[in-house]
Amino acid sequence: MEKVVDPKIYFRTAIALLLLLAATWMIAYINLGLFNLIAALAIAITKAIVIALFFMHIKGSSRLLHLAAIAGVMWLLILISLTLSDFLTRGWTQ
Amino acid sequence: MKTAIEIDIQTEGEMPREHYLNVKTGVKAWLLTMDHKRIGILYLWTILVFFLIASVAAAMMRIELLTPQGDFVTNETYNKLFTIHGVLMVWFFLIPSIPTVLGNFAIPMMIGARDVAFPKLNLLSWYIFVAGGALTLWAIIHGGVDTGWTFYTPYSTTYANSHVITMAAGVFVAGFSSIITGMNFMATIHKMRAAGLTWFRLPLFIWSMYATSVILVLATPVLAITLAVMCVERIWGVGIFDPKLGGDPILFQHMFWFYSHPAVYIMILPGMGVVSELITCFSRKQIFGYGFVAAASMAIAVLGFLVWGHHMFVSSQSVYAGMVFSILSFLVAIPSAIKVFNWTATLHKGSIHFATPMLYALGFIGLFTIGGMTGLFLATLAVDVHVHDSYFVIAHFHYIMVGGMVMAFMGGLHYWWPKITGRLYPEMAGKLAALTTFLGFNLTFFPQFILGYLGMPRRYHAYPPEFQMFNVLSTAGASILGIGYLLPLIYFLWSLKFGRVAGPNPWRATGLEWQTPSPPPKHNFEDKTPIVTEKPYSYSAKEDADLNLASI
Amino acid sequence: MNTTTTIEAGLVHQQFDDIGQQREAAKLGMWIFLATEVLFFGGLFLSYTVYRFVYGHAFVEASRKLDVVIGGTNTAVLLISSLLMAFAVRASKLDQRRMLTGLLLGTAFLGCVFMLLKGVEYHKDYVDHLVPRMGFKWEGADPGNAELFYWIYFAMTGLHAIHVTVGIGILLVLALLAWRNTFSNGNHNTIEIAGLYWHFVDIVWCFLFPLLYLVGHR
Known part of the structure; x- marks a missing residue:
């Protein structure tokens, strides 16, 4: 068991x-x-x-699994934040 | 590396009686194999087919560009040719090349494992890859696609009258093969290492394949969803990139390059790993700055995700974002330069053997450096505005991808060929091919730097007459390059039957993969499990003073 | 090799040294796959975020037309299904065959309830002219931006629904295998892996519900 x-x-x-x-x-x-x-x-x-x-x-769980669980979210934050660095500085937001 | 297993080095070996190639033969045994070594060979044949088709497309473009007038093919056909060339070379040759062929073949052996962690998924990844390739070929046969490999919206969603959906679906499907391969390699490298093989005893090829897998796993899904959304928009008629609703086509470029810039590192990191193996073995020296080279691979993998906007300097991306991406792009130069300096320092006072793999590795260092340095030009916001979408860009990324990755792939293939087949290729022919490739490559692509700087834009089938001389040089170079690729194809096939028997370790290399017979037995190490007690690359130039690997 | 491995010997694939290594590798593989799933959904979350910033007001207006009762109920349904799934994994470790089969079927049933409610909601959206390009009508300001919101809504919930459907299929197959006693004697890895997938699908919905249904205050 x-x-x-x-x-x-x-x-x-x-x-x-x-x-x-x-x-x-x-x-x-x-x-x-x-x-x-x-x-x-x-x-x-x-x-x-x-x-x-x-x-x-x-x-x-092991630290490795913690890392794997966090990695996807971290990379999503990279994707969103750097894309927003374009959209938020274009001057056409309301 | 001195390990628990001592295998006496034979120079004139005998083929082992039973090995992975003859243990079970027949088409069915190959198509249902779960042996990582055989799957590597399946991939080798598959990507060879795509390489040949994509090369034919390239050859037709070069013929067209011999003259300023568009006289060989129509502009529409030309658009389809560069799309075929780009899509096949990027997704069906370069990205799978080293990981799925050499990685699949060598990783488990280099870490002392019997197979990858998930052999069934490994085979499945090949079938998915073939399915994706089949879809793409279907799209090509039924008329092709003229969007370019980037599928930019709104052209791809609204205006292109070609098989965009089928081809994008092919790339989408092939993406899952990448994801499975990356996941498999990561789990394998984490969980299957031999006793004593700590992270800092890993060969640098493993480090670079690990970094590559991280990118494969984290970048590819974004491409998949991007292409899916693009296809739905094309079918449905409205979508999130549609300006009619307030959507922004530039968002597509962000999502596309979030994958496609890191994908450039999928294409170069494995090559860097191969070169680290070759440089150490053929200069009989410990790598200079092991930790830095290993860390540089991981740094490139991570930094590679922060720079995609430098592909979009002349889109309507904000100037602020352009500056941020420009600065971040320069950062990638640091780990790349660390690698080049460390390879050069490794060569210093080494006992250098100019064997074929080493010629490719040295070629790699030079060409990669040129490609990397011109990358800095392009990362500079102001300079990029001038040379954007010109032949300067074409030359730059071909120096990285062909001059870098393909040279490394050929070097690695020559290096592990005796392990894969148990036989040596003819050394003289090998040297000749390496030199031909190097010369042909430079003649093809160096003139394109000048063309681009003079203002010749990419993706046109006709051009002003003053550009003709450089284009003729480039086409001449491409023919030489073609010979450089045909030669190995011929002598590799020849060597399968007539090549000299290699023995387990013809290069007297230190990796674990060289401690088992060539070709290896089905489960790599017979009954003995390797144990590692030392750092990799414990070569000694003194001990090997009488060695001559270049005339083996 | 110690004595406990004698039962497990048949379960260990040839490439692994022992069952522990095999389980660890499988779990790691699944977590890496879930990271790719985060980024697969991530493309849509990115699109949502960008347009939410650019067309904030229109998004809040558009979101008010969604049926929050169905959305909220569905959240609860998925959360409870996750609870059953967690108990299913527990039952597999304790070698309780009937319990395991029942819990897997229960989880799958709640998945079906979710899909049913989702179907009802989609139909309601269609009747209310909220489906982009299929008779989309918008009385308020910025009809284009509202249509953009609904495009993203259908893309996100649709992709999620595909994942739920796949999950239900997996659960049903596993329930059948569990009934045939496939997962006894420590062979519970598959259940655990499937559980991770199901919980992940639940987590995605935990974000979709507030982002789509509760964009601003209602």
């Missing part, structure tokens, strides 16, 4: 995720200006991290 995770952890993870979903849904109905977007993204990132850590067992 392999060592397995305590079921409680999975249940807690799921409850946390559902609560985060409720939070993001509710915040959308309050006008917070730019903060709406920031809150939505922050919650989405938190959900992603929670899923990766507990459902995908990144917690307790």
Whole structure:
């Protein structure tokens, strides 16, 4: 038999995720200006991290897997930020 | 490298009785093989076919450019020729060349493994590659595509009346073969190394293949989604690059070059790895600055992702972004220069053997340096505005891709040929071919630097008469270059039957792959598992004073 | 070789030394594949981000027409399916054949519920003239930019739906194999790898939901 995770952890993870979903849904109905977007993204990132850590067992995995999990996101940030360095400096944003 | 296994070096060896080539024969055994060495050979034949087709396209273009008038082919055909040449050479020859042929063949052996981590996926990657190639060939046979290999929007989505979708689909499919290969190599290099083979004992070829795999894995998916979105826009009639909706065609260029600039490093990093192997072996010296050369590979892989905008200086990209990309582009010169300096320092006071692989490696260093230096011209925002889309650019990237990558590929193929087939190629013919290639290459592409600087734009089938002399020189060079490529094709085939038997280690090289018979047994190392106790390249010029690898 | 490897010997492919190396390699391979998936979706996330910045106002307006109830419910459906999948991986490690089969089928079922709701929503979008080029009609300002938003919406959710469909297919095959006792005695690697894929698809939706349905405040 392999060592397995305590079921409680999975249940807690799921409850946390559902609560985060409720939070993001509710915040959308309050006008917070730019903060709406920031809150939505922050919650989405938190959900992603929670899923990766507990459902995908990144917690307790080797550093190599941590690196592999982060690499894709890092490269996506390179793609987005350098492309925006063009679009945000063109002078035709509203 | 002195390891637990001691294999006595035979100069006049015998072929092993059973090896990976004769263990199971027949078409079915080859088509269902999961042996990384055989898959390497499958790839070799496949990319050879694409190389030949793409070369024919190049030859037709060079014939057209002999005269200023467009008299050999129409402008429309010419557009299709350079598209065929670009698409096939980039995606179906250069990108797979060293990784899938030499990488597949050598990586597991060089790290002391029995196979790659995922042999089934490895075979699958070949089938996917063939499927992608078939789609592309279908598009060529049914009339071709005239967008150029870059598929720029809105021309590709709206105006081009050719088989854009099929050809882009071919490239899309072939991309997954790249991704699988990269993933496989990374898992293999991480998890399958022999006992004692720490990261800093790895041959530099492994480091460069690892860096290449990182790019394959992280860049290729962006190309895939870009081409998919472009195709959907062409089919659907509206899309995100469509100015009618407020979309921006420049976004396509950003996404395309996010892949295609790192792809340039997919095409050169493996070559750098091969050259590190060749320079050390044929100058009988430890590499100068191992850590720097290894780190430079990784630095090139990462920095390569930060510079794509230098392809877009004259698009409507913002001037600010242009400046940022220009500065970042200069950074890539640092690790590239580190490599060139370290190879040169390795040669210093080495006992240099001018064997065929070494001739290719030396050619690589010179041509890559020219290609790299002219790259700095192009990275300079102001200069690029002048020479953008001219023959200067053509000459620059052919110095990198043909002068760099193809020279390294040929060098590596000669170097590992005795390991692949168990037989040596004829050395004199090899030297002749290497020199012919070098001369032909320079004659073809050096005049193009001048042409570009004088203002001849790329992608036209006719040109003003004052450019004719340089174009004639270039076409003459291309014919010589063609001979340089045909010669190895002939003597390699000849050597399969008549070549001298090589023995396990004809070059007295130190890598693990040389510690097993040539050709190797099915699982590479028979029963013995290699153990590594030393750094790579522990050559000694003194010990090998009587050696003459150039007349082997 | 120690004693525990005797059962596992049949499972270890010839290129590996032991089952541990094989599992590690497979997991690493899957994570690398997921990194490529991030960038595969990444092209669309980039397009979204660029146009969100350039046409922010139009995007907020366009997003309000999407059905947030279906989108939100679907998020919950996927999150719960992820929970079942996590338990499926656990069951495979504990050698619980019936449990494993049931959980895989349950996960696949929730995947189907997601697809069903998505289908209902797509139909509603069509009726509301929100499908680009297929009778797209927009009463407000900037109809072009709104159409751009809906193009991206269909591209992103469509690509995601393809991934869900593939996932359902994989889960059903695995459920059948699990019923035939394929994954017993430590042969649970495949389940774990499939689980990683399913969780990844869930993560993508965790971003799609707020970005597409809750662009600004509603």
